[in-house]
Amino acid sequence: MILAAGRGERLRPLTDTVPKPLLPVSGKPLIVWHLEKLAGAGFRRVVINLAHLGEQIEATLGDGGHWGLEIRYSHEGEGQALETGGGICKALPLLDDERFLVVNGDVFTDLDYGRLRMTEEMLAHLVMVNNPPHHPEGDFHLDRAGGLHDQGEPKLTFSGIGLYRADLFQGCQPRPFPLAPLLRRAMAAGKVSGEQYRGFWLDVGTPERYRKLQEKIGR
Numbered sequence: 001m002i003l004a005a006g007r008g009e010r011l012r013p014l015t016d017t018v019p020k021p022l023l024p025v026s027g028k029p030l031i032v033w034h035l036e037k038l039a040g041a042g043f044r045r046v047v048i049n050l051a052h053l054g055e056q057i058e059a060t061l062g063d064g065g066h067w068g069l070e071i072r073y074s075h076e077g078e079g080q081a082l083e084t085g086g087g088i089c090k091a092l093p094l095l096d097d098e099r100f101l102v103v104n105g106d107v108f109t110d111l112d113y114g115r116l117r118m119t120e121e122m123l124a125h126l127v128m129v130n131n132p133p134h135h136p137e138g139d140f141h142l143d144r145a146g147g148l149h150d151q152g153e154p155k156l157t158f159s160g161i162g163l164y165r166a167d168l169f170q171g172c173q174p175r176p177f178p179l180a181p182l183l184r185r186a187m188a189a190g191k192v193s194g195e196q197y198r199g200f201w202l203d204v205g206t207p208e209r210y211r212k213l214q215e216k217i218g219r
Helices: 030-040 054-061 083-095 180-188 207-217
Strands: 045-050 070-075 099-104 107-109 124-129 140-142 155-165 192-196 201-203
Touching: 030 045, 030 054, 030 099, 045 054, 045 083, 054 070, 070 083, 107 155, 124 140, 124 180, 140 192, 180 192, 201 207
Parallel strands: 045 070, 124 192
Antiparallel strands: 099 155, 107 201, 124 155, 140 155
C-alpha cells in the first residue's frame, strides 16, 4: 500500500493544484518511483489511498498495467483524509493479504522493498533511519535483538516504511486515527520488530527537502 491521501500543507503552494505524490522528480512523479521499485521487487498488487486531488493520481496511474501492477484505489474523499491508521484500516478489504507492506508516498529511498522480512509472531516490522535534522528526537528505540520500544535511548526515526499484519488493526473503524498508538500498544506486548536502514532516505515534506531531492536525483 502507498499512502497518498495527505494534503501536503508544508509543500504549499506546490500542492495547491498538484497532489504531493505527483510532484516530478527527475522527469517522473514521486509515486512512480515507488511503483517501479515495487514492481522490481516482485510485488504485483498495489493499493493507493486517495483524498486531496486524488482524481489526478488515479488518472495518471490508471490500473497500473504500465508497470506490470494491479492498482486498486481506496477513496477517502476530498478533504476527508483518514490519517495513517484510518487510511490503512479502510483499505484492508482491498489488501487481501494477512500481511502487507506500507510505504509513505512522500518519502524517497533506495531501499530494496523486496528484502524486508517479518517473523510470524510480530504484528509489525518498521524500517528505522538516523534522525534527520527536522526530527532530532527520533521515534522509537531499536534494541540489539531487533525489537522496537516506545521507551529507551537512543531513538531512531520511523521511515514511513513498514510491514504489517492485518491483526494489528483488529476492531478498527475507517475513521481518522493515527497509527502510532496501535504500534505503541503492540510494542508493549513485544510484537514490533525493526531494522535500521543506512542508505539514502528523505522525507520530501517541505520545499527545501524537495529541492534537495531534485538536486541529488537531477531535475
